[in-house]
Amino acid sequence: MGAAKPVPMALWSPSPYNCPIQTQSTEHFRGRLEVFGFADLLQWMELNRRTGRLTLTKGRDRRILDWRAGELVYVSGSLPRHRLGVHLLRSGALQAAKLYELLARNFTTQENLTRIILDGGHDTLDGLSLRVEELARRLLFEMFEWREAHFDYNPEHRVQPILRIGLNLRGQALAFQGAKELDDTRRGRSRRDRLDAEDRWDLAFRRSDTDERFWEAMERVGEPMDASETRELYNAFLLLTDRVRECATGNVAMRPVHEDTAELLSELLRKAPVDPGAVVPIAALDPYLTLNLLILANALSVDRENSVGTVPDAIERLGERAVTVLIDRLSAPDFPRVPEEDAPALALRRASVAAAVAAGRYAERFGNTRERGYTLGLLHTVAYADLFDIVRSMDFPAGDFRAAALEVYRPALGVARAESWSLPLDFQAVLSDDGADTSGAAALVRVARSVMPGCALGTVGNEGIEPLWTDEIANEVAMVFDFLGLGPVEKKPVHRET
Secondary structure, three states: OOOOOOOOHHHOOOOOOOOOEEOOOOOOEEEEOOOOOHHHHHHHHHHOOOOEEEEEEEOOEEEEEEEEOOEEEEEEEOOHHHOHHHHHHHHOOOOHHHHHHHHHHHHHOOOOHHHHHHHOOOOOHHHHHHHHHHHHHHHHHHHOOOOOOEEEEEOOOOOOOOOOOOEOOOOHHHHHHHHHHHHHOOOOHHHHHHHHHHHHHHHHHOHHHHHHHHHHHHHHHOOOOOHHHHHHHHHHHHHHHHHHHHHHOOOOOOOOEEHHHHHHHHHHHOOOOOOHHHHHHHHOOOHHHHHHHHHHHOOOOOOHHHOOOOHHHHHHHHOHHHHHHHHHHHOOOOOOEEOOOOHHHHHHHHHHHHHHHHHHHHHHHHOOOHHHHHHHHHHOOHHHHHHHHHHHOOOOOOOHHHHHHHHHHHHHHHHHHHHHOOOOHHHHHHHOOOOOOOOHHHHHHHHHHHHOHHHOOOOOOOOOOOHHHHHHHHHHHHHHHHHHOOOOOOOOOOOOOO
């Protein structure tokens, strides 16, 4: 059978939602698996001896296939159960404590986890190659079930063949696909239902739903616009949709911490031995340090019911060595910092800290511990931070429509981020809350935001608050703001939703 060819670009519009396309000069092409099947795609890459990165995306499930001269040299997945660290832990190749230490380096550098493992002498080249090959085969075989998925081939991606996984897929892949298709007729509904549920995550970012979301944002603005202005905003909204989708399916990486946090961590590292418990009060004032600790502590969690949601619990799980490696990297001169004079960063930190203080005070009323409530409040703005970074890189005019557009996409992005970071489900409820979530965690943070409305981002609802606590909370927030140099506590009327 001859090599299948993607359809020339001239026959298709340049959209990742159409059929396969190819740019003749760069040979960069993309398309959908229901048109150009996975088996055909693998054969085309192999028989034409392609080099580069092939990325396949199905909802929040993203698989990366690195090729060199028609041979697969690396395969990885974005879901927790597909992560190499989880596979190495389950196979007994490495213990959790060592993996957390290695992942701390992986999440804060450009180094591949495989390279870090080999350079540190934690496994042999042959041994690690066999383990990665086992994971790669499982990820590939699962993809033969995929029908509605996007693919993108980038021949310019620099492939580094670190391992020897030796996957020969010609014929073998097609035979396996045939066996699986036969087995599909005997497969139970539960598996298909679960896959369908996973696909629903991507609905918020599909181009077919963009128009509906655009008009939802227009309704939030509530002001008429002329045709020219509407067209300009619609084009910006399309670009925003693509950027948010890219963010939602991006790799897990550590966030830069604030400058004062980096200084405090550096001081802590100069004391020997390092006391991991001393990180707790530092993290309480920086949502990104808190988030980084939770990301690392939950990196090996497949079942989110076992994920941790407070800094003390994260430190206990990670151990002294992994915590030390992480804070050393986050405070290193070569690691980026949050700019001190950045206005959006200032607004985000004010909103985070104010909500954290209030949520800690109200936590027990909503069935949470004070530590858990504080953390929920502190992290409620992380989806806003992503969105602010996105619009900063775009030509998207500031104003009511941009604010409305960000609110339209914040809940879906919050779900995606919580899942990729393996945060507990109550954190997902907070990050994705559109004002109607009935969970105790979401209700707690809504109340916390309403206590200090002058510091809140977005619309503040009409929540029931305790008047006797309001002044106490405001005074505590004012002291924290003064310590961090965040400015005065603003007192402004609450905008009540109707």
